[in-house]
Amino acid sequence: METKKTTFNNRLLPYLLLAPQLFITLVFFIWPAGQAVKSSFEREDPFGLSTSFVGLLHYQRLLVDPNYLDALIRTGVFAVAVTALSMLLGLAFAAAVDRLTRTGRIYTTLLVWPYAVAPVVAGVLWWFLFNSTTGLMPFVLERFGIDWDHDLNGTQAMILIIIAAAWKQISYNFLFFLAGLQSVPQSLMEAAAIDGSGPVKRFFTIALPLLSPTTFFLFIINVNYTMFDTFPIVDATTVGGPAQATTTLVYKVYQDGYLGLNIGSSSAQSVLLMLIVMVLTFVQFRYVERRVQY
């Protein structure tokens, strides 16, 4: 793509234009992140009355702490499950709506609604549906011989937060996939149709490959979403339990730092979480992007 090169006569102007964004990044990201890195090397009482430098102690402890390592694996499972579920369903809905001509808009509106729901409300909603005493789902599941109790059954608790987190994200994925599908050139589809390929074949051989930039973008967004933004859902449904079965990395940061007031270890965990996401994003851009056709 050719872009017109713009030159600024005033040397200061570009920096001035960048300043607001830089300021916000500095104040809301770089500064707190720097603070987190600093306190991850310190041991401090909650009130900040006595601070001592402990070097890598918090990191060393975390890397041998079975609870932390379990949370790491659990977060991986959670991220993969939520991403896969919400992207597949988002794509399925998008493909379905794309084929509608008249009612498409109505379905689009309805399908986007969950995205307007705050995560904590989404959590509470599913918590109510699956509440073992008063909920609708356990009542239905009982007919199928499933005894639902996410207060004690770790697997069921995990399923609950996966459903709640994925449900909220489907809308987002749906919108992007729908926009992607609608920008697939009609002429290609028609040509393929004339060549005798059915709708399913057209979808898999034409639409899907052309969607790969969208898929790639959504993949990164979804993984980041499950890593960071699912805190309210966990907090509103399972509080990380039972027996830590739904304690993800971000929830553990909150538990140790906010509830436990162990600022040092909690900071070390945020730093590690930040590194994990950075590495993931790097890997995604470096290797996955190469195979994506634009």
Next chain:
Amino acid sequence: MFKKLSLAAAALALSASASFAATEVTWWHAMGGELGKKLEEVATKFNESQSEYKVVPVYKGTYPETLTAAIAAFRANQQPAIVQVFEVGTGTMMAAKGAVYPVYKLMKDEGEAFDTKSFLAPVVGYYSDTSGNILSLPFNSSTPIMYYNKDVFKKAGLDPEVAPKTWKEVEEFSKKIVSSGAAKCGFTSAWITWVQTENLSALHDKPFGTLANGFGGTSAEFKFNGDLQIKHWANLKKWQDEGLFKYGGPVGGDQAATMFYAQECAITMNSSAGRAGVINNAKTFTPGFAPLPYYDDEIKQPKNSIIGGATLWVLNGKDKATYKGVAKFFSYLSKPEVQADWHQFTGYLPITNAAYDLGKSQGYYAKNPGSDISIEQITRGTPSDNSKGLRFGNFTQVRTIVDEEFQSLLAGKKDAKQALDSAVERGNKLLREFEAAN
């Protein structure tokens, strides 16, 4: 720049509202709903009773949220004068010597009358230092009691006026209730950590930790994996398998109240502050109140139960005038009529003997049967080192650990001994961490 702007705005708002030059005393609290309204009423009444000071209550969310907010504010030098801290946070607050203005000292400095003996002994014991000085003002203290459904008892062929006294009776009654179909489950419990572990230990005079349950210093270790606790947890698991006991969920165990209100479980054990909720929700049945059960083969005369709830801590870094106001407000809060009103409305314990006596002379306990069970239970006998209370650092996290291990037990992943051993081991790690940081 934002900070300056908001500060300026705040200053403007302050100067506008403080036209009478009343000294403002900010009070951060964690009382939502009905309790919060009642608390604001207490503050308003104090403000109306005099014109020099204005207490401004601010709701800051749950107990842990309020504590964390106060700590963050202290670090930024924006702390409130008074903060309400729950009993589990006591260890943290006591260790923060530079941040806290001890109440006994404040009252002495400001020349307000403050007699330790006028407070209920177990309440004071929990919040005093080793030399017996009260460090924070007891405000809302509760203790767990047993609630039962008289109608279900009747249906099961039990005498509705006789509550189970011992755990053996809880088991027998529950069996009758379940087998007769009067209710789906015999009993449930809120706060597994507080009620079925901490109070269980106190009631049976068994240590929860070394060094007088942590009162003796931060080098204490947990000991709650003793035979009694193992036996009780194993029983709970057994009773769960038999359908007699139902788990109410982690932390406060909110499901316990729901199951009790829905008449799914005939008995629940919960804070005495749950009394108002039980009375409001028990529309279709008559609730009964009783002390917590005990094992009569372990102890003939159970000890006093221990408290939960919260106290008011005064934070350092305010000016003299503010502290004067705090002291006046605390004197007001300790008045028998103020205390009695708060206690009778909420179900929290009366903090002072005078408030208890006032309630008696008003005939409140005669008119409201069961409302004094908590007081009798917490004041019975002489508190021992094991029943005086608990004082451990990082205790919020320890409670989470105990909850987790209990869940592992109920899920069948561990037996009672493994679960408690693991809870003690993980808890001790947190204690060492706390010791090193303070």
